[in-house]
Amino acid sequence: MKSFRRELTFDIPTRVGFRNITPEVATCVRDSGVREGLVLVNSMHITSSVFINDDERGLHHDYTQWLERLAPHAPIEHYRHNDTGEDNADSHLKRQIMGREVVVAITQGELDFGTWEQIFYGEFDGRRRKRVLVKVIGE
Amino acid sequence: MKSFRRELTFDIPTRVGFRNITPEVATCVRDSGVREGLVLVNSMHITSSVFINDDERGLHHDYTQWLERLAPHAPIEHYRHNDTGEDNADSHLKRQIMGREVVVAITQGELDFGTWEQIFYGEFDGRRRKRVLVKVIGE
Protein backbone atom coordinates (compact mmCIF):
# COMPACT_ATOMS: atom_id res chain seq x y z
CA MET A 1 0.00 0.00 0.00
CA LYS A 2 1.22 3.50 -0.86
CA SER A 3 0.41 6.62 1.10
CA PHE A 4 0.98 10.30 0.44
CA ARG A 5 0.42 13.46 2.50
CA ARG A 6 0.49 17.15 1.60
CA GLU A 7 -0.82 20.32 3.23
CA LEU A 8 -2.29 23.05 1.05
CA THR A 9 -2.36 26.58 2.47
CA PHE A 10 -4.77 29.41 1.72
CA ASP A 11 -5.34 32.97 2.81
CA ILE A 12 -8.87 34.01 1.83
CA PRO A 13 -8.99 37.85 2.05
CA THR A 14 -12.66 37.98 3.14
CA ARG A 15 -14.53 36.45 6.06
CA VAL A 16 -16.52 34.15 3.76
CA GLY A 17 -15.23 32.84 0.43
CA PHE A 18 -14.90 29.80 -1.82
CA ARG A 19 -11.89 28.57 -3.76
CA ASN A 20 -11.68 25.75 -6.29
CA ILE A 21 -8.84 23.48 -5.11
CA THR A 22 -9.36 20.67 -7.64
CA PRO A 23 -6.10 21.38 -9.51
CA GLU A 24 -4.02 21.16 -6.32
CA VAL A 25 -5.72 17.90 -5.27
CA ALA A 26 -5.27 16.41 -8.76
CA THR A 27 -1.56 17.23 -8.52
CA CYS A 28 -1.37 15.41 -5.17
CA VAL A 29 -2.99 12.34 -6.72
CA ARG A 30 -0.50 12.35 -9.59
CA ASP A 31 2.47 12.93 -7.25
CA SER A 32 1.31 10.05 -5.00
CA GLY A 33 1.73 7.49 -7.78
CA VAL A 34 -1.48 5.80 -6.59
CA ARG A 35 -3.51 4.26 -9.46
CA GLU A 36 -6.39 2.76 -7.42
CA GLY A 37 -7.36 4.10 -4.01
CA LEU A 38 -8.96 6.91 -2.05
CA VAL A 39 -8.03 10.52 -1.39
CA LEU A 40 -9.21 12.30 1.76
CA VAL A 41 -9.30 16.12 1.57
CA ASN A 42 -10.18 17.89 4.82
CA SER A 43 -10.00 21.30 6.38
CA MET A 44 -7.55 21.30 9.30
CA HIS A 45 -9.67 24.07 10.86
CA ILE A 46 -13.09 24.06 12.52
CA THR A 47 -14.51 27.17 10.88
CA SER A 48 -14.04 26.12 7.27
CA SER A 49 -15.12 23.31 4.95
CA VAL A 50 -14.02 21.16 2.06
CA PHE A 51 -16.94 20.19 -0.17
CA ILE A 52 -17.78 19.20 -3.73
CA ASN A 53 -20.18 21.17 -5.88
CA ASP A 54 -20.39 23.37 -8.98
CA ASP A 55 -17.80 25.98 -10.01
CA GLU A 56 -20.42 28.65 -10.67
CA ARG A 57 -20.13 32.15 -9.28
CA GLY A 58 -23.87 32.68 -8.86
CA LEU A 59 -24.16 29.49 -6.80
CA HIS A 60 -21.38 30.63 -4.47
CA HIS A 61 -23.28 33.88 -3.96
CA ASP A 62 -26.38 31.81 -3.14
CA TYR A 63 -24.43 29.65 -0.66
CA THR A 64 -23.15 32.77 1.08
CA GLN A 65 -26.64 34.29 1.43
CA TRP A 66 -28.24 31.00 2.44
CA LEU A 67 -25.69 30.16 5.11
CA GLU A 68 -26.03 33.67 6.52
CA ARG A 69 -29.78 33.12 6.77
CA LEU A 70 -29.45 29.71 8.46
CA ALA A 71 -26.61 30.76 10.80
CA PRO A 72 -26.38 34.58 11.05
CA HIS A 73 -23.10 36.20 12.09
CA ALA A 74 -24.88 38.95 14.04
CA PRO A 75 -25.86 39.66 16.72
CA ILE A 76 -22.63 38.09 17.92
CA GLU A 77 -23.79 38.20 21.55
CA HIS A 78 -26.52 35.74 20.55
CA TYR A 79 -23.91 32.94 20.79
CA ARG A 80 -22.38 31.62 24.02
CA HIS A 81 -19.20 30.65 22.11
CA ASN A 82 -18.60 34.35 21.55
CA ASP A 83 -18.50 34.93 25.33
CA THR A 84 -14.95 33.54 25.08
CA GLY A 85 -13.91 36.69 23.17
CA GLU A 86 -14.41 35.14 19.72
CA ASP A 87 -16.88 36.49 17.16
CA ASN A 88 -16.95 33.38 14.96
CA ALA A 89 -19.60 31.10 16.50
CA ASP A 90 -21.59 31.34 13.25
CA SER A 91 -18.56 30.05 11.31
CA HIS A 92 -18.58 26.83 13.37
CA LEU A 93 -22.26 26.38 12.46
CA LYS A 94 -21.86 27.15 8.75
CA ARG A 95 -19.02 24.66 8.53
CA GLN A 96 -21.28 21.85 9.80
CA ILE A 97 -23.76 22.41 6.98
CA MET A 98 -21.07 22.44 4.29
CA GLY A 99 -18.99 19.62 5.87
CA ARG A 100 -15.39 19.11 6.95
CA GLU A 101 -14.08 16.71 4.33
CA VAL A 102 -14.57 14.83 1.11
CA VAL A 103 -13.37 11.35 0.18
CA VAL A 104 -12.87 10.83 -3.56
CA ALA A 105 -12.14 7.61 -5.46
CA ILE A 106 -8.93 7.36 -7.46
CA THR A 107 -9.27 5.23 -10.59
CA GLN A 108 -6.50 4.69 -13.15
CA GLY A 109 -4.46 7.39 -11.43
CA GLU A 110 -7.10 10.15 -11.67
CA LEU A 111 -9.83 11.70 -9.51
CA ASP A 112 -12.91 9.63 -10.37
CA PHE A 113 -15.48 12.40 -10.84
CA GLY A 114 -18.86 13.03 -12.40
CA THR A 115 -19.07 15.73 -15.07
CA TRP A 116 -19.56 18.75 -12.81
CA GLU A 117 -17.84 17.71 -9.58
CA GLN A 118 -15.21 20.16 -8.35
CA ILE A 119 -13.58 20.36 -4.90
CA PHE A 120 -13.87 23.61 -2.96
CA TYR A 121 -12.36 25.12 0.12
CA GLY A 122 -15.15 27.04 1.88
CA GLU A 123 -13.95 29.70 4.31
CA PHE A 124 -16.25 31.12 7.00
CA ASP A 125 -13.69 32.92 9.17
CA GLY A 126 -10.99 34.09 6.79
CA ARG A 127 -8.38 36.81 6.65
CA ARG A 128 -5.77 34.44 8.09
CA ARG A 129 -3.65 31.54 6.87
CA LYS A 130 -5.48 28.21 6.81
CA ARG A 131 -4.52 24.64 5.91
CA VAL A 132 -6.13 21.74 4.04
CA LEU A 133 -4.83 18.18 4.42
CA VAL A 134 -4.64 15.84 1.42
CA LYS A 135 -4.04 12.17 2.27
CA VAL A 136 -3.87 9.50 -0.43
CA ILE A 137 -3.86 5.75 0.16
CA GLY A 138 -3.93 2.95 -2.38
CA GLU A 139 -1.76 1.16 -4.87
CA MET B 1 -4.73 -4.38 -1.76
CA LYS B 2 -7.84 -5.06 -3.84
CA SER B 3 -10.00 -2.39 -5.44
CA PHE B 4 -13.36 -2.49 -7.17
CA ARG B 5 -15.45 0.12 -9.01
CA ARG B 6 -19.03 0.13 -10.24
CA GLU B 7 -21.48 2.82 -11.32
CA LEU B 8 -25.14 2.49 -10.34
CA THR B 9 -27.67 4.38 -12.45
CA PHE B 10 -31.05 5.74 -11.44
CA ASP B 11 -33.89 7.68 -13.01
CA ILE B 12 -36.07 9.13 -10.25
CA PRO B 13 -39.39 10.17 -11.90
CA THR B 14 -39.97 13.16 -9.58
CA ARG B 15 -37.91 16.24 -8.80
CA VAL B 16 -37.30 15.08 -5.21
CA GLY B 17 -37.19 11.44 -4.14
CA PHE B 18 -35.35 8.85 -2.07
CA ARG B 19 -34.31 5.33 -3.03
CA ASN B 20 -32.80 2.61 -0.83
CA ILE B 21 -29.63 1.46 -2.63
CA THR B 22 -28.32 -0.83 0.13
CA PRO B 23 -28.90 -4.05 -1.86
CA GLU B 24 -26.90 -2.75 -4.85
CA VAL B 25 -24.02 -1.61 -2.59
CA ALA B 26 -24.03 -4.95 -0.73
CA THR B 27 -23.73 -6.72 -4.08
CA CYS B 28 -20.72 -4.54 -4.98
CA VAL B 29 -19.05 -5.47 -1.69
CA ARG B 30 -19.60 -9.18 -2.34
CA ASP B 31 -18.43 -8.89 -5.96
CA SER B 32 -15.27 -7.05 -4.84
CA GLY B 33 -14.05 -10.02 -2.83
CA VAL B 34 -12.87 -7.58 -0.13
CA ARG B 35 -13.19 -9.01 3.41
CA GLU B 36 -11.74 -6.05 5.40
CA GLY B 37 -11.77 -2.52 4.03
CA LEU B 38 -13.85 0.54 3.18
CA VAL B 39 -16.52 1.27 0.61
CA LEU B 40 -17.10 4.81 -0.65
CA VAL B 41 -20.55 5.50 -2.13
CA ASN B 42 -21.00 8.95 -3.67
CA SER B 43 -23.33 10.78 -5.96
CA MET B 44 -21.54 11.69 -9.21
CA HIS B 45 -23.86 14.72 -9.45
CA ILE B 46 -24.03 17.99 -7.55
CA THR B 47 -27.79 18.16 -7.00
CA SER B 48 -28.21 14.79 -5.28
CA SER B 49 -26.95 13.00 -2.19
CA VAL B 50 -25.95 9.63 -0.83
CA PHE B 51 -26.73 9.33 2.88
CA ILE B 52 -27.51 6.79 5.59
CA ASN B 53 -30.71 6.86 7.58
CA ASP B 54 -33.95 4.98 8.20
CA ASP B 55 -36.04 3.21 5.54
CA GLU B 56 -39.31 4.74 6.74
CA ARG B 57 -41.75 6.42 4.37
CA GLY B 58 -42.95 8.99 6.90
CA LEU B 59 -39.38 10.13 7.56
CA HIS B 60 -38.76 10.61 3.84
CA HIS B 61 -41.87 12.78 3.69
CA ASP B 62 -40.48 14.77 6.64
CA TYR B 63 -37.09 15.19 4.92
CA THR B 64 -38.81 16.48 1.79
CA GLN B 65 -40.87 19.06 3.71
CA TRP B 66 -37.98 20.10 5.91
CA LEU B 67 -35.50 20.59 3.06
CA GLU B 68 -38.12 22.63 1.19
CA ARG B 69 -38.45 24.87 4.24
CA LEU B 70 -34.67 25.31 4.67
CA ALA B 71 -33.94 25.76 0.95
CA PRO B 72 -37.13 26.61 -0.97
CA HIS B 73 -37.34 25.90 -4.71
CA ALA B 74 -39.40 29.03 -5.38
CA PRO B 75 -39.19 31.86 -6.13
CA ILE B 76 -36.50 30.64 -8.55
CA GLU B 77 -35.41 34.21 -9.32
CA HIS B 78 -34.33 34.47 -5.69
CA TYR B 79 -31.13 32.58 -6.62
CA ARG B 80 -28.27 33.98 -8.72
CA HIS B 81 -27.42 30.46 -9.92
CA ASN B 82 -30.77 30.43 -11.73
CA ASP B 83 -29.72 33.50 -13.76
CA THR B 84 -27.72 30.99 -15.83
CA GLY B 85 -31.01 29.53 -17.12
CA GLU B 86 -31.16 26.76 -14.50
CA ASP B 87 -33.99 26.42 -11.99
CA ASN B 88 -32.19 24.07 -9.61
CA ALA B 89 -30.21 26.33 -7.24
CA ASP B 90 -32.22 24.95 -4.32
CA SER B 91 -31.14 21.40 -5.27
CA HIS B 92 -27.47 22.38 -4.81
CA LEU B 93 -28.36 23.68 -1.33
CA LYS B 94 -30.45 20.68 -0.29
CA ARG B 95 -27.65 18.34 -1.36
CA GLN B 96 -25.22 20.08 1.03
CA ILE B 97 -27.47 19.36 4.03
CA MET B 98 -27.91 15.70 3.12
CA GLY B 99 -24.28 15.17 2.00
CA ARG B 100 -22.51 13.85 -1.10
CA GLU B 101 -21.13 10.55 0.10
CA VAL B 102 -20.90 7.88 2.75
CA VAL B 103 -17.93 5.74 3.72
CA VAL B 104 -18.87 2.39 5.25
CA ALA B 105 -16.64 -0.20 6.92
CA ILE B 106 -16.43 -3.69 5.42
CA THR B 107 -15.92 -6.42 8.03
CA GLN B 108 -15.80 -10.13 7.24
CA GLY B 109 -16.97 -9.39 3.71
CA GLU B 110 -20.14 -7.49 4.69
CA LEU B 111 -21.30 -3.90 5.19
CA ASP B 112 -20.59 -3.24 8.89
CA PHE B 113 -23.85 -1.57 9.92
CA GLY B 114 -25.88 -0.74 13.00
CA THR B 115 -29.39 -2.20 13.21
CA TRP B 116 -31.24 0.52 11.28
CA GLU B 117 -28.58 1.87 8.91
CA GLN B 118 -29.60 1.84 5.24
CA ILE B 119 -27.97 3.69 2.33
CA PHE B 120 -30.12 6.07 0.28
CA TYR B 121 -29.81 7.96 -2.93
CA GLY B 122 -31.47 11.34 -2.38
CA GLU B 123 -32.54 13.14 -5.55
CA PHE B 124 -33.25 16.88 -5.58
CA ASP B 125 -33.32 17.52 -9.34
CA GLY B 126 -34.63 14.31 -10.85
CA ARG B 127 -36.48 13.27 -13.99
CA ARG B 128 -33.18 12.42 -15.67
CA ARG B 129 -30.59 9.64 -15.58
CA LYS B 130 -28.12 9.96 -12.68
CA ARG B 131 -25.12 7.97 -11.49
CA VAL B 132 -23.72 6.81 -8.14
CA LEU B 133 -20.11 5.63 -7.79
CA VAL B 134 -19.22 2.66 -5.58
CA LYS B 135 -15.51 2.24 -4.87
CA VAL B 136 -14.21 -0.56 -2.64
CA ILE B 137 -10.67 -0.87 -1.31
CA GLY B 138 -9.26 -3.43 1.11
CA GLU B 139 -8.14 -6.99 1.29
Added chain:
Amino acid sequence: MKSFRRELTFDIPTRVGFRNITPEVATCVRDSGVREGLVLVNSMHITSSVFINDDERGLHHDYTQWLERLAPHAPIEHYRHNDTGEDNADSHLKRQIMGREVVVAITQGELDFGTWEQIFYGEFDGRRRKRVLVKVIGE
Protein backbone atom coordinates in the same frame (compact mmCIF):
# COMPACT_ATOMS: atom_id res chain seq x y z
CA MET C 1 -2.73 -4.00 4.59
CA LYS C 2 -3.76 -4.00 8.24
CA SER C 3 -7.29 -3.48 9.52
CA PHE C 4 -8.74 -2.94 12.97
CA ARG C 5 -12.31 -2.68 14.30
CA ARG C 6 -13.68 -1.59 17.66
CA GLU C 7 -17.10 -0.50 18.93
CA LEU C 8 -17.32 2.32 21.47
CA THR C 9 -20.46 2.48 23.60
CA PHE C 10 -22.10 5.51 25.20
CA ASP C 11 -25.13 6.29 27.31
CA ILE C 12 -25.84 10.03 27.15
CA PRO C 13 -28.23 10.83 30.03
CA THR C 14 -30.06 13.63 28.16
CA ARG C 15 -31.95 13.70 24.86
CA VAL C 16 -29.31 15.96 23.27
CA GLY C 17 -25.64 15.98 24.25
CA PHE C 18 -22.06 16.03 23.01
CA ARG C 19 -19.10 13.95 24.12
CA ASN C 20 -15.44 14.27 23.12
CA ILE C 21 -14.37 10.80 21.94
CA THR C 22 -10.90 11.76 20.64
CA PRO C 23 -9.03 9.84 23.37
CA GLU C 24 -10.90 6.59 22.60
CA VAL C 25 -10.28 6.98 18.85
CA ALA C 26 -6.58 7.77 19.43
CA THR C 27 -6.32 4.57 21.48
CA CYS C 28 -7.85 2.59 18.61
CA VAL C 29 -5.28 4.05 16.20
CA ARG C 30 -2.43 3.08 18.51
CA ASP C 31 -3.87 -0.40 19.13
CA SER C 32 -4.27 -0.94 15.37
CA GLY C 33 -0.52 -0.65 14.77
CA VAL C 34 -1.28 1.32 11.57
CA ARG C 35 1.34 4.00 10.82
CA GLU C 36 -0.10 5.37 7.54
CA GLY C 37 -3.77 5.03 6.67
CA LEU C 38 -7.31 6.18 7.37
CA VAL C 39 -9.66 5.82 10.30
CA LEU C 40 -13.43 5.88 9.81
CA VAL C 41 -15.48 6.82 12.88
CA ASN C 42 -19.26 6.57 12.46
CA SER C 43 -22.39 6.45 14.53
CA MET C 44 -24.07 3.04 14.22
CA HIS C 45 -27.40 4.81 14.84
CA ILE C 46 -29.54 7.10 12.70
CA THR C 47 -30.39 9.72 15.33
CA SER C 48 -26.84 10.63 16.32
CA SER C 49 -23.68 11.98 14.70
CA VAL C 50 -19.92 11.80 14.74
CA PHE C 51 -18.34 15.13 13.80
CA ILE C 52 -15.20 17.20 14.28
CA ASN C 53 -15.25 20.64 15.85
CA ASP C 54 -14.14 22.59 18.91
CA ASP C 55 -14.18 21.30 22.50
CA GLU C 56 -15.83 24.43 23.86
CA ARG C 57 -18.88 24.29 26.12
CA GLY C 58 -20.42 27.53 24.83
CA LEU C 59 -20.27 26.25 21.26
CA HIS C 60 -22.06 23.03 22.23
CA HIS C 61 -24.79 25.15 23.80
CA ASP C 62 -24.99 27.10 20.53
CA TYR C 63 -25.23 23.89 18.48
CA THR C 64 -28.07 22.66 20.69
CA GLN C 65 -30.06 25.90 20.32
CA TRP C 66 -29.36 26.19 16.60
CA LEU C 67 -30.34 22.62 15.76
CA GLU C 68 -33.55 23.05 17.77
CA ARG C 69 -34.35 26.13 15.69
CA LEU C 70 -33.63 24.40 12.35
CA ALA C 71 -35.35 21.13 13.29
CA PRO C 72 -37.69 21.59 16.29
CA HIS C 73 -38.63 18.61 18.43
CA ALA C 74 -42.16 19.89 19.01
CA PRO C 75 -44.89 19.77 17.98
CA ILE C 76 -44.13 16.08 17.49
CA GLU C 77 -47.34 15.56 15.48
CA HIS C 78 -45.82 17.88 12.87
CA TYR C 79 -43.75 14.91 11.59
CA ARG C 80 -45.14 11.90 9.71
CA HIS C 81 -42.31 9.73 11.11
CA ASN C 82 -43.85 10.21 14.54
CA ASP C 83 -47.11 8.62 13.33
CA THR C 84 -45.24 5.32 13.79
CA GLY C 85 -45.30 5.88 17.57
CA GLU C 86 -41.84 7.47 17.68
CA ASP C 87 -41.21 11.02 18.89
CA ASN C 88 -37.73 11.38 17.41
CA ALA C 89 -38.26 12.59 13.84
CA ASP C 90 -36.36 15.77 14.67
CA SER C 91 -33.37 13.68 15.77
CA HIS C 92 -33.14 12.14 12.28
CA LEU C 93 -33.08 15.68 10.84
CA LYS C 94 -30.53 17.08 13.28
CA ARG C 95 -28.22 14.15 12.58
CA GLN C 96 -28.18 15.01 8.83
CA ILE C 97 -26.90 18.52 9.57
CA MET C 98 -24.15 17.30 11.88
CA GLY C 99 -23.26 14.24 9.77
CA ARG C 100 -22.91 10.48 10.35
CA GLU C 101 -19.17 9.98 10.16
CA VAL C 102 -15.69 11.39 9.92
CA VAL C 103 -12.68 10.03 8.08
CA VAL C 104 -9.33 11.07 9.56
CA ALA C 105 -5.84 10.59 8.17
CA ILE C 106 -3.32 8.56 10.18
CA THR C 107 0.27 9.76 9.78
CA GLN C 108 3.25 8.32 11.62
CA GLY C 109 0.87 6.33 13.82
CA GLU C 110 -1.18 9.32 15.04
CA LEU C 111 -4.44 11.13 14.19
CA ASP C 112 -3.34 13.78 11.68
CA PHE C 113 -5.18 16.81 13.04
CA GLY C 114 -5.15 20.58 12.89
CA THR C 115 -4.66 22.47 16.15
CA TRP C 116 -8.28 22.54 17.31
CA GLU C 117 -9.77 19.44 15.73
CA GLN C 118 -11.51 17.09 18.19
CA ILE C 119 -13.91 14.23 17.45
CA PHE C 120 -17.37 14.34 19.03
CA TYR C 121 -20.26 11.99 19.44
CA GLY C 122 -23.42 14.08 19.04
CA GLU C 123 -26.56 12.55 20.53
CA PHE C 124 -30.05 13.71 19.50
CA ASP C 125 -32.14 10.90 20.98
CA GLY C 126 -30.27 9.80 24.09
CA ARG C 127 -31.09 8.13 27.38
CA ARG C 128 -30.20 4.73 25.91
CA ARG C 129 -27.08 2.76 25.02
CA LYS C 130 -25.57 3.72 21.65
CA ARG C 131 -22.60 2.53 19.62
CA VAL C 132 -19.87 4.14 17.52
CA LEU C 133 -17.80 2.11 15.05
CA VAL C 134 -14.07 2.75 14.62
CA LYS C 135 -12.49 1.09 11.58
CA VAL C 136 -8.81 1.55 10.74
CA ILE C 137 -7.12 0.51 7.51
CA GLY C 138 -3.53 1.08 6.43
CA GLU C 139 -0.04 -0.14 6.99
